[in-house]
Amino acid sequence: xxxxxxxxVAIGLIVLLIYALKPEVGSTHGHRRDDYMNASAHLRSAAIxxxxxxxxxxxxxxxxxxxxxxxxxxxxxxxxxxxxxSGRAFDWLYYGADYRSTYPSNxxxxxxxxxxxxxxxxxxxxxxxxxxxxxxxxxxTERLTEKEFRQRIQLQQQDIIKEGxxxx
Amino acid sequence: xxxxxxxxxVSLLVVTVLLFAILVPHVPSxxxxxxxxxxxxxxxxxVRALHxxxxxxTGPRNFPDNLHQLEEALDVNYDITKYRDPESxxxxxxxxxxxxxxxxxxxxxxxxxxxxxAVPTLFNSEGLYPEEGExxxxxxxxxxxxxxxxxxxxxxxxxxxxxxxx
Numbered sequence: 660x661x662x663x664x665x666x667x668v669a670i671g672l673i674v675l676l677i678y679a680l681k682p683e684v685g686s687t688h689g690h691r692r693d694d695y696m697n698a699s700a701h702l703r704s705a706a707i708x709x710x711x712x713x714x715x716x717x718x719x720x721x722x723x724x725x726x727x728x729x730x731x732x733x734x735x736x737x738x739x740x741x742x743x744x745s746g747r748a749f750d751w752l753y754y755g756a757d758y759r760s761t762y763p764s765n766x767x768x769x770x771x772x773x774x775x776x777x778x779x780x781x782x783x784x785x786x787x788x789x790x791x792x793x794x795x796x797x798x799x800t801e802r803l804t805e806k807e808f809r810q811r812i813q814l815q816q817q818d819i820i821k822e823g824x825x826x827x
Numbered sequence: 828x829x830x831x832x833x834x835x836x837v838s839l840l841v842v843t844v845l846l847f848a849i850l851v852p853h854v855p856s857x858x859x860x861x862x863x864x865x866x867x868x869x870x871x872x873x874v875r876a877l878h879x880x881x882x883x884x885t886g887p888r889n890f891p892d893n894l895h896q897l898e899e900a901l902d903v904n905y906d907i908t909k910y911r912d913p914e915s916x917x918x919x920x921x922x923x924x925x926x927x928x929x930x931x932x933x934x935x936x937x938x939x940x941x942x943x944x945a946v947p948t949l950f951n952s953e954g955l956y957p958e959e960g961e962x963x964x965x966x967x968x969x970x971x972x973x974x975x976x977x978x979x980x981x982x983x984x985x986x987x988x989x990x991x992x993x
Contacts, residue, residue, distance in 0.1 A: 723990060726983045735959045745914030747956040749947045752920055773919045773947055781918060783898055783905055809895050816892060 694743055698772045698792045699800045705737040705751060706769055706794040713755075723756045740773050749773040755796075757816050764796035768808075768815060775805055855952065855962045857976045862954035866966050867974040869910065870944050873921060874968045876907050877943065881930045890925030890943070910947055919947045924989060930970060939971040941989055942982075949979055 712732050713720050722728065739748035752771040772792040779785035786806035793808065794800045803811070814821050857863070877890050880897050891897050894908045905911075909918040922945040949956060949963030957963035965982040968974045977985075 724986065726986065742912055742915050742917060744917070745912050745956075747912060747914065747948045749912075749919045750922055774917055781905060783908075809893070812893065 695776045695790070695792060695802070697743065698740060698774075698776070699802075701737050701740065702751065702770060702772060702792055702794045703798060703800045705733055706798045708733040708737065709755070709769065710796065710798060719760075721755075721758070725751065725753045742774075754812065754815065757818070758796070759818055762796075762815070762818065762820060765799065766820060767796040768793045768811060769796045770794050771808065776802075855964060855978050857964050858950040858952055858954040863950060863964075863966055863976050865913065866910070866946050867968070867976075870921065870946055870966060870968045871972050871974055873907055873944055874970075874972050876901060876903060877925060878930060878972075887929075889927065889929045892926045894921060894923050912948070921945065922947050924986065928970075939969050939973070941970050942967045942985060943970050944968045945982065950976075
């Protein structure tokens with residue numbers, strides 16, 4: 660009987676060890692890494708098409724809304740964010756209408772994902788633990804906490820450049 | 828004689844159907860109300876919260892620049908400030924057009940036909956997301972809280988006009 664209990668304890672310890680050492684494949688901060696990576700890739704691709712259209716021709720064009728883009732300018736899969744579960748597509752958040760040429764392109768948030776990622780994505784009281792995928796005018800993407808995203812958007816809309824925190 | 832009459836009636840019917848198909852412009856049919864009603868009700872709830880925000884204790888004020896300001900001011904949760912996809916349960920941002928808009932100047936500058944909130948996804952006649960090339964319908968809520976389901980092209984035109992008027 661004693662032997663059996665020793666075996667059980669040993670097996671339990673092994674299971675615990677395996678669980679503890681299990682690599683966190685496919686998850687970042689409690690949500691599926693695939694979803695975040697997908698959103699980031701599609702957002703970047705969309706931004707490349709948008710900025711490509713803006714800079715095509717003889718002068719830089721000001722794009723007030725994504726709806727002003729020609730229909731074939733962005734591939735169908737990048738035109739909106741596709742929810743991996745429901746298959747529905749949701750409009751990107753677009754901030755290009757506020758752009759002034761004095762704003763550095765590596766600091767100006769051009770577009771953002773329409774949803775949040777992270778363990779607290781459903782809790783408005785934990786904005787430090789919810790993440791927003793954004794793409795800047797120079798088409799590099801970043802993951803910001805929702806709190807920081809909101810602050811930056813407010814400053815951006817007032818044409819205020821926040822210094823020092825996000826040099827690339 | 829009888830078969831002649833029959834042929835005449837049949838050909839008349841065919842011609843009528845063809846004429847109808849050619850002359851009546853193609854208008855995408857809206858999804859059934861059972862599908863759009865929850866989203867419409869949800870969106871008009873947000874509009875009511877926006878009106879509550881604009882009539883604050885300190886006096887009247889413009890609608891907020893962003894919906895998260897509404898969240899902070901009224902201490903409401905995401906069920907008010909975001910659209911919840913019923914299939915995946917994920918929250919998405921509404922399309923919001925209230926920045927720099929004063930609800931108190933409705934009669935003079937911002938007619939009730941101005942869109943304040945739109946659902947961030949599209950529906951086809953079966954309530955699904957439209958396939959590539961298929962035109963979808965958009966659920967919108969006007970400043971006065973009235974909701975409507977309109978074709979996406981019309982929605983784009985109206986938003987452009989709204990931006991131009993400002």
